[in-house]
Amino acid sequence: MQMPKSNFSEWYNEILEIAQVIDKRYNVKGCYVWMPFGFQIRRLVFDKLRTLLNETGHQETLFPELIPEDQLLKESEHVKGFEDEVYWVTHGGLTKLDVKLALRPTSETIIYPMFKLWVRNHADLPLKVYQIVNTFRYETKHTRPLIRDREISTFKEAHCVHANLDDAEKEMKIIQEVYSKFWDALAVPVMVVKRPEWDKFPGADYTISFDTVMPDGKTLQIATSHNLGTKFSKTFDITYEKEDGEHEYPYITCHGISGRAIAAMIAHHGDENGLVLPPEFAPIQIVIVPIVFKESKEEVMKKAEEIKEMLSGYRVVLDDRELTPGNKYYYWETKGVPIRIEIGPRDIENNQVVLVRRDTKEKRVVPLAEMREAVRSLMNEIYEYIKQKAEKEQLEKIEIVESIEHAKQLENKPVVLKARLCSEACAKQMENQLAFEFRGILVDEPADGLCIVCKKEAKHWGIFSKAY
Numbered sequence: 001m002q003m004p005k006s007n008f009s010e011w012y013n014e015i016l017e018i019a020q021v022i023d024k025r026y027n028v029k030g031c032y033v034w035m036p037f038g039f040q041i042r043r044l045v046f047d048k049l050r051t052l053l054n055e056t057g058h059q060e061t062l063f064p065e066l067i068p069e070d071q072l073l074k075e076s077e078h079v080k081g082f083e084d085e086v087y088w089v090t091h092g093g094l095t096k097l098d099v100k101l102a103l104r105p106t107s108e109t110i111i112y113p114m115f116k117l118w119v120r121n122h123a124d125l126p127l128k129v130y131q132i133v134n135t136f137r138y139e140t141k142h143t144r145p146l147i148r149d150r151e152i153s154t155f156k157e158a159h160c161v162h163a164n165l166d167d168a169e170k171e172m173k174i175i176q177e178v179y180s181k182f183w184d185a186l187a188v189p190v191m192v193v194k195r196p197e198w199d200k201f202p203g204a205d206y207t208i209s210f211d212t213v214m215p216d217g218k219t220l221q222i223a224t225s226h227n228l229g230t231k232f233s234k235t236f237d238i239t240y241e242k243e244d245g246e247h248e249y250p251y252i253t254c255h256g257i258s259g260r261a262i263a264a265m266i267a268h269h270g271d272e273n274g275l276v277l278p279p280e281f282a283p284i285q286i287v288i289v290p291i292v293f294k295e296s297k298e299e300v301m302k303k304a305e306e307i308k309e310m311l312s313g314y315r316v317v318l319d320d321r322e323l324t325p326g327n328k329y330y331y332w333e334t335k336g337v338p339i340r341i342e343i344g345p346r347d348i349e350n351n352q353v354v355l356v357r358r359d360t361k362e363k364r365v366v367p368l369a370e371m372r373e374a375v376r377s378l379m380n381e382i383y384e385y386i387k388q389k390a391e392k393e394q395l396e397k398i399e400i401v402e403s404i405e406h407a408k409q410l411e412n413k414p415v416v417l418k419a420r421l422c423s424e425a426c427a428k429q430m431e432n433q434l435a436f437e438f439r440g441i442l443v444d445e446p447a448d449g450l451c452i453v454c455k456k457e458a459k460h461w462g463i464f465s466k467a468y
């Protein structure tokens with residue numbers, strides 16, 4: 001079966017179902033089921049993130065899900081950003097609760113009252129924790145698995161307390177490096193942008209976002225990092241004693257990545273036959289398909305077992321089901337298994353195996369003695385190939401525009417605009433004239449030349465797109 005990727009929305013829904021990643025049939029809108037195969041992808045991806053965070057001194061933790069109403073409402077700017085999306089628990093059994101409890105839309109107001117108890121003096125800082133939990137948001141826009149959920153089943157949020165602004169800024173850089181490594185491993189291309197004042201996280205001093213360009217030309221925000229300054233430490237009365245005995249409000253930063261990471265990985269690499277996965281995140285990395293005929297069945301199966309043993313250390317399946325090889329190929333292709341090994345009587349005779357790549361479908365005949373090494377290098381080739389392909393496809397969707405008229409001509413195209421800007425004011429002026437949204441300025445790429453709007457000197461590259 002062929003699933004054309006040109007209709008991305010349909011393709012995306014179909015692939016989640018056929019590859020058995022997510023079942024969308026649960027009868028609460030915006031709540032989806034991770035199927036066993038999808039759950040394994042989720043585990044591999046988020047374990048990678050765990051490793052990267054642990055290596056940089058972040059400690060995993062787990063906080064409760066319920067927030068008393070007054071605690072959620074404490075930081076006014078923050079609550080304004082979430083008030084129309086909060087789910088409330090109002091009853092315990094038949095009894096009406098004295099205090100309404102919110103299901104966390106995010107955990108600042110859960111974690112920071114505890115930080116008040118934990119942070120005492122400068123020796124307690126920095127304090128860097130994270131948790132991987134579910135959160136709830138009553139989304140009114142069109143829901144879509146892993147992209148816009150009402151129960152976000154997978155949300156990694158890190159919350160860090162720092163003695164001063166310098167340390168907070170250092171942490172923003174550390175997280176940018178951690179996230180860059182993570183996206184690199186997933187082979188997902190990103191643009192790192194600083195969000196404009198009007199689009200930052202509610203309550204933050206500023207927000208850095210990682211956006212990726214999906215196959216339909218829309219951008220998807222796949223990670224955020226916020227410098228909250230001292231606003232939340234003041235609201236929740238978190239102070240620490242400095243070496244000189246003075247008390248000071250610490251700086252707080254917080255950093256999120258959700259299941260959208262998996263949506264982006266699937267969207268970038270998948271094709272008309274199903275998933276294509278970077279080998280590191282493929283639940284099954286190699287499938288062995290024996291080509292059996294009645295008279296040689298026993299011999300072929302024995303060799304297939306032998307091959308499986310030779311590949312110890314990889315996640316390998318030997319498909320010995322009573323199906324035609326063609327059916328097996330199709331089945332494992334949908335699941336994005338990076339390498340298929342075919343072994344038949346003629347291969348045994350020649351002391352060889354056939355390796356087939358999932359990404360390019362290319363076949364390679366390899367002497368059995370060289371198989372393990374060939375598999376190892378093929379895994380790297382697959383990763384490099386899909387990474388470069390995704391980067392190239394993303395780059396092709398980004399159009400540099402030199403005038404508003406030029407930008408207008410692209411309004412119905414699946415593209416992202418990149419324009420020279422001097423200020424957020426000019427960005428706003430441009431946004432008001434277009435069907436594109438201003439996403440922010442590129443963080444690591446200064447611009448020279450003239451601002452597209454006012455023609456004064458430009459400092460930044462601005463990104464304009466249609467966004468999920």
Ligand SMILES: [Zn+2]
Binds near residue numbers: 454456
């Ligand atoms: Zn300007």
